[in-house]
Amino acid sequence: MFLPDDTFTFNHPPLNSSGDIYHTVALLLVLKHLGLPLPKVRVGYFDVPDGCFKTEGKLKATELHATRATSFASALGFDAQVQMIKVNLPRCVRINSRLKATREAIFREDSSAKVLDQKVSTGLLALIADHLGSTAVTDIIRTGFTTYASPLTTQLDAASKRWLDDEYEKVRKHAAPDAQIVIFHERLADNQNQNNSTGRAFDAIRKKIKALANVRQFTFRAGPAPTSWPNSSRSRAYGDCDETCSKGLTEHCVHQVRYLQLLARLKRELITHDGGSRFLGIYGSSSGTLDAPSFMGLRALSFHQFADGPHGRNESRRDTVRNAQDQREALMSCFKSVAAKTQRHKDAADIFAQWMAGSYEGLKLVATPSVDRVYTQVHTRPRKGRRSREVAKDIAGIDKKLCTLLRRCLTR
Known part of the structure; x- marks a missing residue:
């Protein structure tokens, strides 16, 4: 539909929150309903030093939130797709460094992986809703979000x-x-x-x-x-x-x-x-x-x-x-x-x-001229000789589709 036909992997970097998983699992539910290939999802965590993120009980914050995210996905039947992955980070770093470190962990697990930032899930859901209608999409997600994969x-x-x-x-x-x-x-x-x-x-x-x-x-x-x-x-x-x-x-x-x-x-x-x-x-x-x-x-x-x-x-x-x-x-x-x-x-x-x-008309903002590349790029690590360097390549056509939709969202 909007992504490469082969398997891709969502990069969830270590965070002090777990709300992003709702976007990812919502997309998994829709893709499954439509009979489309399901991505792998890797939720990162790391052993941060004291003072970087808070510690809750015996778990560091990023491990706690990664556990919450994967537990939610597992309850809905996506334990095979959504799994935790340990990220090697010796100190506190900014989000871009955490994204890169999580990609490195994914490539160590699968050198042929095609990796996307998890934020693309929101853009893909918006495109699918624009294509099928929001009611059709929300009906799928509502049923999936409230139904356990296995009886309690x-x-x-x-x-x-x-x-x-x-x-x-x-x-x-x-x-x-x-x-x-x-x-x-x-x-x-x-x-x-x-x-x-x-x-x-x-x-x-x-x-x-x-x-x-x-x-x-x-x-x-x-x-x-x-x-x-x-x-x-x-x-x-x-x-x-x-x-x-x-x-x-x-x-x-x-x-x-x-x-x-x-x-x-x-x-x-x-x-x-x-x-x-x-x-x-x-x-x-x-x-x-x-x-x-x-x-x-x-x-x-x-x-x-x-x-x-x-x-x-x-x-x-x-x-x-x-x-x-x-x-x-x-x-x-x-x-x-x-x-x-x-x-x-x-x-x-x-x-x-x-x-x-019922009269609020929505956002009235100046439209952004282009979409952020986190929505458009697949990261790979092709093998060339003895060295391996990460490559980021745009998904053909998705930037134009998202840009058109984003302009409508910001100016309607």
Whole structure:
């Protein structure tokens, strides 16, 4: 369709997060449904020194997140495709160096590998949605995200259902029977913290919601709620262990699947007496955990801090340069509503009100003139004599397809 016919490998570098796996597994589900070849996926981790990334329990951060990512993929039946790979890095390095080091590890495993940056998964999903229609794609992903590849044990299945029932009841009872409910996905992370869901903009949105007579907000968060925020719950999308998740995080780790099952149930069962939907959708800052329900066809609004130039994030500049993460968020507008964060907190409240009313028209940004090469290049290591040097080659035609789609996303 858009990639070489032979097998390729996705490069997931060591990160202090695991949200990217939702994009990759979503693509695997769609490719499998369409009968297309499935890529290999290698999720990197490394033994970083103390102080580089935090350590959680016995696992270093990158190993913990790699374990979470592969466990999610395995629960959905992709354990053969998605595997961890150890990366040789003696010290903290920037993301480009981690990408290169992960490619080196992949080439050591398979010298003939054709390696792509995992970010290409978002671009490919957007192209497929543009080709087949977003509803067809989200139907495939929703079924796949909420269905275990193998039946759970009786004990695990019962515990998981109890959790789902309890969490659903918390949300359902939060408002009057005919009141509408919007979910706030709280993001508080050490990485990409410019996209955390904090500050005056989100305060303004909460104030807007409180002024609405028939709308209530329920918050999904990673940690325990402050005493002043009773209407919230841990999302269990972040690797928290309870009776349905073994302590080692390597077996039966089903918290991400269960979280997505809960969101699907909220959309399906939160209805009014006359059959209307009580579920308005989910909003928050850009994150992989917010992208997941978007891939399932749930109504979602994401606020993203876009770069306005190559040297930082300056709202006063109007350059057309957008980095790979910005382009990725723009391409996600095939699946969700995307808004740009600004310095004016009132803008966020106004956009939220438009989104609630169904009148938000989406991004209005200056279009980037070309796509980032992470979406277009396959890395190989052809054997030439006694030396082997990495080669990066563009995928024929994909840059033009993505550029056309990206322009539409940024200017519609």
